[in-house]
Amino acid sequence: MTAIDGKVIAITGASSGIGEATARLLAERGAAVVLGARRTHRLDELAQDIRDRGGRAITCATDVTRREDLDRLVGRAVAEFGRLDVLVSNAGISKIGPMTDLDVDGWSAMIDVNLRGVLHGIAAALPVFRRQGRGHLVTTVSTSGLKIVPHQAVYAGTKNAVRTLLEGLRQESTDGVLRTTAISPGYVRTELADSIDNAQVREQIRRNMDELAIDPEAVARVVAFAIEQPDDVEIGEVTIRPATQG
Ligand SMILES: NC(=O)c1ccc[n+]([C@@H]2O[C@H](COP(=O)([O-])OP(=O)(O)OC[C@H]3O[C@@H](n4cnc5c(N)ncnc54)[C@H](OP(=O)(O)O)[C@@H]3O)[C@@H](O)[C@H]2O)c1
Incomplete structure (x- = not known):
């Protein structure tokens, strides 16, 4: 038995990287996981693998830029498992x-996924958490928002916007119903660089990842640590980075 055993946990961005590692670890520790992302074949394979190992997992096609998809993800958790204990907004x-690239479409896409996607999750989960009298919102932000570096201005801006809104939400939620956790990873070995359109920047980030990055399982352990605390203990902000990252 662990404090995670029996919890119902929905995870966005569960089809790869940190989300996938988190799903595997939480399921291993007894949580029922509800996996959301757009690549449903990846989700289906992951869910099957978790079930083959004796865990509980279902999938739900989720594009976080669409509010109704988050409503459906949360709805699936409640319909299938009776409640939702934690939403991990990780996509x-x-x-x-x-x-100077003026990649306005890329900027908008990051705002839509990284910021609006988290807001859609909050809008879907908050009424359920309040009805239950309990809930936990975990988000994956980034060290990009803590140490501002060239090329990451808008990305960092979306992550810091999430950090800000979580703190505001926390201050509005001191009645003990809601816990919020913002996890800031540094370089983690995932598929994230695939979403970079600028080839030169993409190759640089891939080189940095090869040289520095830690495994996504390390971040998953932090997610588990935040979730397994007693209900009256909130892990607010955690930074986790490679020991060699500047
Ligand atoms: N890797 C790092 O170094 C690092 C550092 C700091 C923070 N982070 C953050 O960690 C989180 C997870 O990223 P990762 O590193 O694990 O990268 P990843 O392997 O590329 O995973 C990203 C996940 O987000 C999902 N996603 C993207 N757009 C989506 C959308 N519109 N709707 C639903 N899901 C969407 C992807 O699934 P589909 O494509 O199947 O939808 C995928 O499952 C991200 O928020 C990222 O910003 C990563």
Whole structure:
């Protein structure tokens, strides 16, 4: 038995990287996981693998830019498992590059996924959390918002916007119903660089990842740590980065 055993946990961006590692770890520790992302074949394979190992997992096609998809993800958790204990808002994209590229479409896409996607999750989960009298919102933000570096201005802006709105939500939720956690990873070995359109920047980030990155399982362990605390303990902000990252 762990404090995660029996919890119902929905995860966005569960088809790869940090979301996939988090789903595997939480399911291993006894949670029922509800997996959301757009690549449903990846979700289906992951859910099957979790079930083959004795865990509980279902999938739900989810594009976080669509509010109704988050309503459906949360609805699936409640319909299938009776409630939702935790929403891990993890889906994200990184269309980074110099501001002079004027990649307005990329900027908009990051705002839609990284910021609006989290807001859609809050809108879907908050009424359920309040009805239950309990709930936990975990988001994956980034060290990009803590140390501002070239090429990551808009990406960092979306992550810091999430950090800000979570703190505001936390301050409005001191009645003990809601816990909020913002996890800021540094370089993590995932598919995130695939979403970078600027080829030069993409190759640089891939080189940095090869050289520095930690495994997504390390971030999954932090998610589990935040979730397994007693109900009256909130892990607010955690930074996790490679020990060699500057
Ligand atoms: N890797 C790092 O170094 C690092 C560092 C700091 C923060 N982060 C953050 O960690 C989170 C997870 O990223 P990752 O590193 O694990 O990268 P990843 O392997 O590329 O995973 C990103 C996930 O987001 C999903 N996603 C993208 N757009 C989506 C949309 N519109 N709707 C639903 N899901 C969407 C992807 O699934 P589909 O494509 O199947 O929809 C995928 O499952 C992101 O928020 C990222 O910003 C990563």
